[in-house]
Amino acid sequence: MRNSLGNSGPTRASIALATASVLALSPAGSRAADTMQDFVLSPAPGTLAAQRSPAVSKFKFMFGAPARWEGALHWRYNPANAPAQFSSSKDAVVAQLVAESAKWTAVCGIQIAYDGETTAAPQTLAGGPDGVSVIGWGHPDMGISGATYVWYQGSANDMTLVESDMFLVPEYVTTQTQLTETVSHEWGHAIGLAHSNLEGALMSGPPDSTYTNGSTLAPDDVHGCRCLYGPAAGQTAGNVCSLPELIDFGTLAVGAASGESTVTVANSGSAALVISAIRTNTGEFAIGSNGCAEGAALQPGASCTFGVIARLASAGERGDEVTIDTSEGPYAIPLDATGVVASQSTAPNFEGSWWNAPGGSESGWGLDLAQQGNTIFASWFTYDAAGNPWWLTVTANPIGNNVFSGTLYETRGPAFNSVRFDANAVTYQAVGTATLSFNDANNGTFSYIVNGTSGTKSITRTVFGPLPVCRAATQATLATATNYQDVWWAAASGESGWGVYLTHQGTIILAAWFSYDSDGSPMWLSMTATQGAPGVYSGTLYRTTGPPFGTSFDASKVAYTAVGTATLTFGDGDDATFAYTVTLGSPPVSVTQSKKLSRLVFEDPGTVCR
Ligand SMILES: [Zn+2]
Numbered sequence: 001m002r003n004s005l006g007n008s009g010p011t012r013a014s015i016a017l018a019t020a021s022v023l024a025l026s027p028a029g030s031r032a033a034d035t036m037q038d039f040v041l042s043p044a045p046g047t048l049a050a051q052r053s054p055a056v057s058k059f060k061f062m063f064g065a066p067a068r069w070e071g072a073l074h075w076r077y078n079p080a081n082a083p084a085q086f087s088s089s090k091d092a093v094v095a096q097l098v099a100e101s102a103k104w105t106a107v108c109g110i111q112i113a114y115d116g117e118t119t120a121a122p123q124t125l126a127g128g129p130d131g132v133s134v135i136g137w138g139h140p141d142m143g144i145s146g147a148t149y150v151w152y153q154g155s156a157n158d159m160t161l162v163e164s165d166m167f168l169v170p171e172y173v174t175t176q177t178q179l180t181e182t183v184s185h186e187w188g189h190a191i192g193l194a195h196s197n198l199e200g201a202l203m204s205g206p207p208d209s210t211y212t213n214g215s216t217l218a219p220d221d222v223h224g225c226r227c228l229y230g231p232a233a234g235q236t237a238g239n240v241c242s243l244p245e246l247i248d249f250g251t252l253a254v255g256a257a258s259g260e261s262t263v264t265v266a267n268s269g270s271a272a273l274v275i276s277a278i279r280t281n282t283g284e285f286a287i288g289s290n291g292c293a294e295g296a297a298l299q300p301g302a303s304c305t306f307g308v309i310a311r312l313a314s315a316g317e318r319g320d321e322v323t324i325d326t327s328e329g330p331y332a333i334p335l336d337a338t339g340v341v342a343s344q345s346t347a348p349n350f351e352g353s354w355w356n357a358p359g360g361s362e363s364g365w366g367l368d369l370a371q372q373g374n375t376i377f378a379s380w381f382t383y384d385a386a387g388n389p390w391w392l393t394v395t396a397n398p399i400g401n402n403v404f405s406g407t408l409y410e411t412r413g414p415a416f417n418s419v420r421f422d423a424n425a426v427t428y429q430a431v432g433t434a435t436l437s438f439n440d441a442n443n444g445t446f447s448y449i450v451n452g453t454s455g456t457k458s459i460t461r462t463v464f465g466p467l468p469v470c471r472a473a474t475q476a477t478l479a480t481a482t483n484y485q486d487v488w489w490a491a492a493s494g495e496s497g498w499g500v501y502l503t504h505q506g507t508i509i510l511a512a513w514f515s516y517d518s519d520g521s522p523m524w525l526s527m528t529a530t531q532g533a534p535g536v537y538s539g540t541l542y543r544t545t546g547p548p549f550g551t552s553f554d555a556s557k558v559a560y561t562a563v564g565t566a567t568l569t570f571g572d573g574d575d576a577t578f579a580y581t582v583t584l585g586s587p588p589v590s591v592t593q594s595k596k597l598s599r600l601v602f603e604d605p606g607t608v609c610r
Contacts, residue, residue, distance in 0.1 A: 058243035058333055059224035060194040067152045067159035067192050068228045072111035075164075075190075076118035078136035083170045086179070096176070097135055100183040100215075107222045109229035110191045122165035124149060133190075135166040135183075145172035146182040148189040164190040180215045193224050197245060198321070198332050208334075219329030231270060238273025238298065238328050242266035247322070249310040249337035260288040260307035263333070265298065265324060272297040274327040275304075284312050285320040285335050292324075312339035341401065348402075348441035349470040350376060351607055352485065353503035353510060356553070357443065357460035364546045364558035366462060367446060368501035368512055369436075370487040371470070372603035376404045376436060377487060379501055380448075381512055381524050382549040387557075389544055391514045391524045392450070394434040395602075405435040408450060411522055413497045416515035417582065417591035421490070426497030442467075453550040464528075465505030468609035478599060481573030481608040484509060488576060488597040499600060500578060502568070504609070507531040509568065513541070518585055525582070527566055538567040541582060573608070574598050 101112040122134040129151040140147040151163045197208035201220040227241035288307030320335040351371040356362035365382045376396040384390035396404035413426035438444035447456045489499040503510040509529045517523040529537035546558040564582035579594040
């Protein structure tokens, strides 16, 4: 075989660069060695480019698909250029090289035979194969301690290793320990193993893991070698070569369970294999269905399957390993997934009453939000330059992740006590913009520009009872809802332009009635209504004056004046009667009225809270 290289079929070379940042001469060299991709598969000059089949095994082989030696790997030592401490003890060096090869021949069916010294130099890609596998001293010029060049013959699916040349770099390999670490790893390349994608193996290395600078075979090294050569002569062992190199769940919404990825555990070894456990390390990846009974013996040729499921707790790149503990040691498979924030449909609904944060710090003004789909209709209850109650509205749409913005309108219309409310008399005037930006379901900021005055307020939910959870409704649930939180209006009588925002927590409804004063200017009244009979809430109506918006808010300047009483009587979740008696104006005028209200659905199917 080794004599027929010159006129045989396609020959490919793989360069395996070795190990050992600790062996590098400079910090710069150290970093380069740590990150070097060491699988450069290069066609030898004048040969056909063979198609390499993708690696499907958990174990990574030099050429993607398994390529192995047929019969023994015969090698020779060339002592030329060895550093002084090694050139003076040539036999000890050979003994060490043999001892490192014996770590592999002790556990798997590769045979490695030392054939004595040679004057032939180890070959690089440029030199090409010369028919003799040599370990010698030289400079593959990679800045690291060793490199192994491996050649094969055959087609992509039938590859036989025919030569491997191992370089030891005299400047980097200067101690017994360095010799051991470098050569034990390089022997793995020489027999056909590439770098593991697991950490902590002798064959760990870029691009998927980091060099360990170890000198002892890990279970992963043993299993990989046995997938090429089976167990060593005289050994019987179970072995699994059916595992995927990686389970990639792709992109998943945070909190959503993935589909189950099925793993087949097939025992292709020569003895029964006992599976003692199948496990992951983090809660984000879990074992699903499991047909691999713990403690049962998997006979040679038998197989079982289990599933792995991902459910990510946070966004970004997530990883773990699934480990199969067996009587032949652990097998581990890397797990990957990318978490993305949940879609808008499962994002928080910000509906409810909000005020300055921390809660209570600026009692007297507030924002009432109705959110339906991705649209927030916000009513801002504040005070005009004269300190009179003033309200503005904004229909805010998303401009970013949990950020909503829109145009602020001031509305004027018929006085609250009009006998017949004429919606055609309502006028809307754009006065600026408002932006709501939420950090989470309960905290955010409110930024505004009104007639050239800008400001930003930290806001939080107004809490006076158990906070309901709000979600998209169905038409049926609007009527059956028993939490009445929403913006309501006199739809039956077509009175577009005024309404009542209800914040409902427990047995208390905070009502904000946005309407118009006798001169048509915007005016709001508020009421804390408590439950009496089932579905009946009543309380005192207050007119509030306070510091003009845009000024430093002084809560002591807020004054509440009782102006009447009101009762909300709910026929169902989408039907209310709003009855009130109010005395306002100078001279005072009293009015008693009753209005039928229903929910304002501005984006089907609306929102219900429970
Ligand atoms: Zn390597």
